[in-house]
Amino acid sequence: xxxxxxxxxxGMIPILFxxxxxxxxxxxxAPGSPFTxxxxxxPEVVQALNKQYGLDKPLYIQYFNYISGLAKGNLGPSTRxxxxxxxxxxxxxxxxxxxxxxxAYGFALIAGITIGIISSLRQNSVVDYFSMAVAMLxxxxxxxxxxxxxxxxxxxxxxxxxxxxxxxxxxLILPALTLSGVYIAYIARLTRSxxxxxxxxxxxxxxxxxxxxxxxxxxxxxxxxxxxxxxxFTGPALTxxxxxxxxxxxxxxxxxxxxxxxxxxxxxxxFVVMGxxxxxxxxxxxxxxxVDIVIGLLDPRVSYK
Amino acid sequence: xxxxNSTILSVRNLQTHFYGDGSVVKAVDGVSFELxxxxxxxxxxxxxxxKSVTNLSILRLIPYPPGKIVGGEVLFDNKDxxxxxxxxxxxxxxxxxxxIFQDPMTSLNPFMNIGSQLMExxxxxxxxxxxxxxxxxxxMLELVGISDAxxxxxxxxxxxxxxxxxxxxxxxxxxxxxxxxxxxxxxxALDVTIQAQILELIKSLKEKIGTSVILITHDLGIxxxxxxxxxxxxxxxxxxYAPTEELFDSPHHPYTxxxxxxxPDPLIDQEKLFQIPGLPPDLSNLPKGCPxxxxxxxxxxxxxxxxxxxxxxxxxxxVCWLEN
Amino acid sequence: MSQAVSDLPxxxxxxxxxxxxxxxxxxxxxxxxxxxxxxILIIIVTASVFxxxxxxxxxxxxxxxxxxxxxxxxxxxxxxxxxxxILVRSLIGGRIxxxxxVIATAVSFVIGVTYGAISGYFGGYIDELxxxxxxxxxxxxxxxxxIVLLAFFTxxxxxxxxxxxxVSWLTMARIxxxxxxxxxxxxxxxxxRAVGVETPMIIFRxxxxxxxxxxxxxxxxxxxxAMLSEAFxxxxxxxxxxxxASWGTMVNEGxxxxxxxxxxxxxxGLMMAITLFSLNFLGDGLRDALDPQMRKx
Numbered sequence: 001x002x003x004x005x006x007x008x009x010x011g012m013i014p015i016l017f018x019x020x021x022x023x024x025x026x027x028x029x030a031p032g033s034p035f036t037x038x039x040x041x042x043p044e045v046v047q048a049l050n051k052q053y054g055l056d057k058p059l060y061i062q063y064f065n066y067i068s069g070l071a072k073g074n075l076g077p078s079t080r081x082x083x084x085x086x087x088x089x090x091x092x093x094x095x096x097x098x099x100x101x102x103x104a105y106g107f108a109l110i111a112g113i114t115i116g117i118i119s120s121l122r123q124n125s126v127v128d129y130f131s132m133a134v135a136m137l138x139x140x141x142x143x144x145x146x147x148x149x150x151x152x153x154x155x156x157x158x159x160x161x162x163x164x165x166x167x168x169x170x171x172l173i174l175p176a177l178t179l180s181g182v183y184i185a186y187i188a189r190l191t192r193s194x195x196x197x198x199x200x201x202x203x204x205x206x207x208x209x210x211x212x213x214x215x216x217x218x219x220x221x222x223x224x225x226x227x228x229x230x231x232x233f234t235g236p237a238l239t240x241x242x243x244x245x246x247x248x249x250x251x252x253x254x255x256x257x258x259x260x261x262x263x264x265x266x267x268x269x270x271f272v273v274m275g276x277x278x279x280x281x282x283x284x285x286x287x288x289x290x291v292d293i294v295i296g297l298l299d300p301r302v303s304y305k
Numbered sequence: 306x307x308x309x310n311s312t313i314l315s316v317r318n319l320q321t322h323f324y325g326d327g328s329v330v331k332a333v334d335g336v337s338f339e340l341x342x343x344x345x346x347x348x349x350x351x352x353x354x355x356k357s358v359t360n361l362s363i364l365r366l367i368p369y370p371p372g373k374i375v376g377g378e379v380l381f382d383n384k385d386x387x388x389x390x391x392x393x394x395x396x397x398x399x400x401x402x403x404x405i406f407q408d409p410m411t412s413l414n415p416f417m418n419i420g421s422q423l424m425e426x427x428x429x430x431x432x433x434x435x436x437x438x439x440x441x442x443x444x445m446l447e448l449v450g451i452s453d454a455x456x457x458x459x460x461x462x463x464x465x466x467x468x469x470x471x472x473x474x475x476x477x478x479x480x481x482x483x484x485x486x487x488x489x490x491x492x493x494a495l496d497v498t499i500q501a502q503i504l505e506l507i508k509s510l511k512e513k514i515g516t517s518v519i520l521i522t523h524d525l526g527i528x529x530x531x532x533x534x535x536x537x538x539x540x541x542x543x544x545x546y547a548p549t550e551e552l553f554d555s556p557h558h559p560y561t562x563x564x565x566x567x568x569p570d571p572l573i574d575q576e577k578l579f580q581i582p583g584l585p586p587d588l589s590n591l592p593k594g595c596p597x598x599x600x601x602x603x604x605x606x607x608x609x610x611x612x613x614x615x616x617x618x619x620x621x622x623x624v625c626w627l628e629n
Numbered sequence: 630m631s632q633a634v635s636d637l638p639x640x641x642x643x644x645x646x647x648x649x650x651x652x653x654x655x656x657x658x659x660x661x662x663x664x665x666x667x668x669i670l671i672i673i674v675t676a677s678v679f680x681x682x683x684x685x686x687x688x689x690x691x692x693x694x695x696x697x698x699x700x701x702x703x704x705x706x707x708x709x710x711x712x713x714x715i716l717v718r719s720l721i722g723g724r725i726x727x728x729x730x731v732i733a734t735a736v737s738f739v740i741g742v743t744y745g746a747i748s749g750y751f752g753g754y755i756d757e758l759x760x761x762x763x764x765x766x767x768x769x770x771x772x773x774x775x776i777v778l779l780a781f782f783t784x785x786x787x788x789x790x791x792x793x794x795x796v797s798w799l800t801m802a803r804i805x806x807x808x809x810x811x812x813x814x815x816x817x818x819x820x821x822r823a824v825g826v827e828t829p830m831i832i833f834r835x836x837x838x839x840x841x842x843x844x845x846x847x848x849x850x851x852x853x854x855a856m857l858s859e860a861f862x863x864x865x866x867x868x869x870x871x872x873x874a875s876w877g878t879m880v881n882e883g884x885x886x887x888x889x890x891x892x893x894x895x896x897x898g899l900m901m902a903i904t905l906f907s908l909n910f911l912g913d914g915l916r917d918a919l920d921p922q923m924r925k926x
Contacts, residue, residue: 027777030782137906141902141905142901144884145898145902151887201411202406202412209366209404211395211399211400211430212425220425242770242772242773243772247861273777280770280773281768298416
């Protein structure tokens with residue numbers, strides 16, 4: 001198992017390399033520079049700024065400098081927030097996004113799996129149709145429609161929760177709820193279909209023939225196999241999470257990494273864009289590896305050779 | 306107090322139907338039989354004859370939807386298993402009546418090691434602690450002939466061969482020394498050489514523990530060696546019932562005769578293999594009267610009416626109009 | 630006296646078979662939600678195409694006197710900040726959103742099917758290589774690159790099509806390749822070859838019809854997914870640019886005024902949600918109809 005992990009980690013490196021290179025050249029190929037979009041700086045100032053950030057050197061040298069900086073763990077400076085490095089910015093804003101994401105996903109897992117199990121046990125009943133219809137709603141309602149709707153209902157009409165603000169735990173509720181919306185839907189559907197398939201299996205009949213109670217059959221025997229699609233889903237789910245976080249942070253004015261990225265993209269803050277892209281890619285690859293490991297643990301038939 | 310020849314299971318007029326897209330399949334349509342303590346009953350028939358459904362009905366393991374037990378009685382220990390509450394029948398399942406299934410590959414939970422699957426039975430029904438349950442599980446594995454049991458108990462089903470998995474299933478079924486073992490085609494999915502071993506195992510364990518057995522199969526060779534009585538099923542009904550030897554020596558029902566003729570005899574020079582003509586019956590659309598009549602070579606006009614139960618002797622009956 | 634078996638009426642019945650498509654159509658018709666989705670879809674598409682012509686307002690007709698008015702008889706959905714009629718804008722927005730969804734899906738369909746079919750049919754090294762490439766691309770943080778492309782280069786609508794189609798073709802290619810592989814090795818292809826059927830015939834008459842099922846389902850489900858992505862990008866200001874409007878851009882504008890003029894957000898938002906809803910139900914229904922065992926998300 002350890003060998004597998006090592007091999008996968010090493011395999012990560014070429015992929016990350018491709019990503020950095022791609023992003024790097026993509027960004028540079030674009031017209032303009034970090035300084036041409038803001039106020040109309042006189043050309044000498046632009047030149048001086050370019051020199052200061054090393055942007056006047058030939059492209060391949062810039063690339064080389066960047067890579068060597070990476071090897072030391074240095075992601076470069078921000079051109080928009082003068083004086084801050086990308087590392088600092090990530091460190092400052094990561095906890096917020098992380099907190100939001102974890103709460104949203106955790107809630108989605110609990111709610112989604114529960115709904116999915118109940119639906120699978122009451123297939124084709126009113127409960128089932130209703131839950132699946134609501135789940136479909138979750139998939140169809142984009143977070144940027146759901147979010148404002150929740151705000152309208154809970155903040156503006158019922159005055160239960162504060163709208164866009166950050167600082168106290170209660171500010172977390174609406175953004176987390178909005179973010180989790182799509183997941184609850186997918187997870188509920190996946191759990192339901194996974195469970196339905198498992199419940200049809202012969203070994204469930206064996207479990208019942210042994211005299212086990214229905215809850216033991218479902219929770220001990222069926223769930224183990226039924227939950228696997230949900231675990232596999234975690235990989236692609238993260239991609240959604242990114243998108244969702246960016247949107248949610250915009251709607252609710254949450255100071256997280258998503259907001260930083262959009263600002264950086266719009267103001268051509270090269271290093272921030274590259275740094276964040278690299279950071280996020282690394283997380284994605286590592287998480288996918290974790291998912292595979294967990295599946296290997298859940299399903300003893302899977303062998304990694 | 307109970308005589309050694311007392312009846313332990315009495316099935317009367319069992320009816321189980323399956324509901325589909327507007328059609329009703331009468332999978333079991335009025336099945337009755339009795340099983341005496343210590344005996345082995347063989348139930349023989351083609352696929353779709355209703356033999357498996359009959360036995361699943363005994364333990365109320367018919368999934369609803371689409372299936373439903375719509376009538377009859379199953380008397381076990383003076384109680385009608387079809388009418389007792391759910392928690393009571395759960396106490397009987399696995400403990401007093403146990404079942405083993407056809408395909409050991411899919412009948413064991415691939416995600417749990419076999420130790421857990423064995424232990425949960427005794428922990429549930431006999432209240433054993435996990436240590437005691439584990440010890441018992443190892444004993445059972447050894448009893449069914451799995452060597453190195455204390456190590457293998459931690460293995461998963463996919464790490465066993467087909468024959469060994471079936472042994473594990475037998476170990477699971479017999480853990481609580483049930484009074485009745487229902488074996489649903491226990492060897493059909495296994496290689497021929499392994500089949501004999503498994504059957505021997507069932508036979509010897511039956512004698513050791515004193516369990517009565519219902520053995521379901523389509524293979525006449527198996528029933529010949531293992532059973533005391535045989536019930537032949539067709540289209541959801543029993544068409545003939547007799548002590549084993551007598552069935553082979555003097556079958557009465559045309560279907561039984563057809564089945565026996567279909568088994569090629571290596572000692573006879575046959576030019577053509579014998580086949581019962583026609584197709585298996587459509588259970589949602591049975592003909593009036595005798596369900597076998599479309600394929601029967603001795604069919605007469607009277608067969609359009611439901612045939613009576615002809616008592617040939619006190620142990621042998623046949624459901625047919627023809628007299629012999 | 631016995632009758633010949635063949636004289637009995639039961640044995641003279643004809644057995645009528647149904648083809649896969651007839652079977653699927655029958656199942657689809659029974660799925661009420663899918664039919665409902667289809668009907669709603671037709672209504673919305675018709676409204677988007679023909680609706681604006683029926684209105685007395687045009688989508689870019691600015692009327693600052695009537696800025697941000699709530700829904701009324703004159704303006705069923707109210708007006709936006711610039712006094713433009715929201716109903717007409719929603720319908721036009723629908724045209725754009727639907728068009729983007731369909732074209733992006735078409736792009737990914739063409740690329741994906743071709744790529745997948747080639748990879749699956751030839752197998753061996755070619756297949757390995759092609760799928761490796763797909764794996765690498767798949768692991769790229771698509772979203773980030775998309776944002777970079779749109780923010781740094783151009784926000785033209787063609788870039789949008791390209792970018793949206795560029796991701797979903799991967800899964801389409803995988804699906805098609807999987808189908809082709811599994812069919813290629815099935816015995817009936819060998820049987821056809823053994824009888825002398827030639828390769829192009831094999832591809833068209835045997836392989837293609839059998840791959841169509843999952844492909845149709847996935848295409849139907851890609852449309853709402855592409856629309857969602859477009860709306861998402863527009864919401865961030867990176868998608869459809871003014872003066873064109875899509876549902877995404879309208880929601881973006883509506884969010885800012887949410888506490889004061891909520892209808893500016895609700896109407897386009899709901900229209901989009903209902904359309905996506907219908908497409909998803911239809912796609913789901915198709916999936917269940919074409920293969921009830923294909924229940925995987």
